Amino acid sequence: TVKLLANAPRVKTYAIRQFLSMAVFLSYGLGMIRSDVGLLDAPGLGTAEGLAGMSEGDVLAVFSCSPYTKQVIQVCEAAHGAGIKTVVITDRASSPLVEFASHTILVPHQTSFLSNSLTAFAFCVESLINGTATFLGDAAETALQRRDKMIHTLDIETS
Structure with missing residues (x-):
């Protein structure tokens, strides 16, 4: 899965409701280390339009x-x-998403919260980002340096 996320011409992420935060996290993290990454429907521009702009060989990660x-x-x-x-990040092998997955990552979890717990999913996303950065090696480091330079140029951060 890491190799797929690293080598795809374009990567888009998609989720709605509470899992939108995971799609944003993966998009942001991958976007720090490689180009052509974004949300499929950012912000509300349409899923059909987003999919129509993708090609064979591109990757869509869904949650x-x-x-x-x-x-x-x-x-x-x-x-x-x-x-x-399609990279599907879901909770069970019986998930209806699995049928349409090129790669499946199962994140089993239980929750006593009023909604689904995102803790294990956040750990999975962080692992995917770090694994992809490791796979990309020097290219990821160069991308991070370009990002840091732009942050400095725009005077975005302060100590």
Whole structure:
């Protein structure tokens, strides 16, 4: 999966509701170390338009867990049908997303919170970002240096 995220011409991420935060986190992290990464529907520009802008060989990473959101399943199915590689990050092998996955990452979890816990999913995303950076090696380091230079140029951070 890391190799796929590193080598794809373009990577988009997609989720809705509480898992949107995981899609944003993966997009931000990968965008720090490689180009052509973003949210599929950023911000609300349309999933159909986002998918239409992708090509075979591109990657769409999607997130959902029980109870599964129909819209996420439909987007994953459409991407898969269009020849876009899909990385599914979900909770169970029985997830309806798995059928449309090129790669599946299972993140089993239990929660006593009023909603699904994101802790294990955040750990998974951080691992994917770090693994992709390690795989990219010097290219990731160069991308981070370009980012740091731009942060300095724009005087974004302070001590």
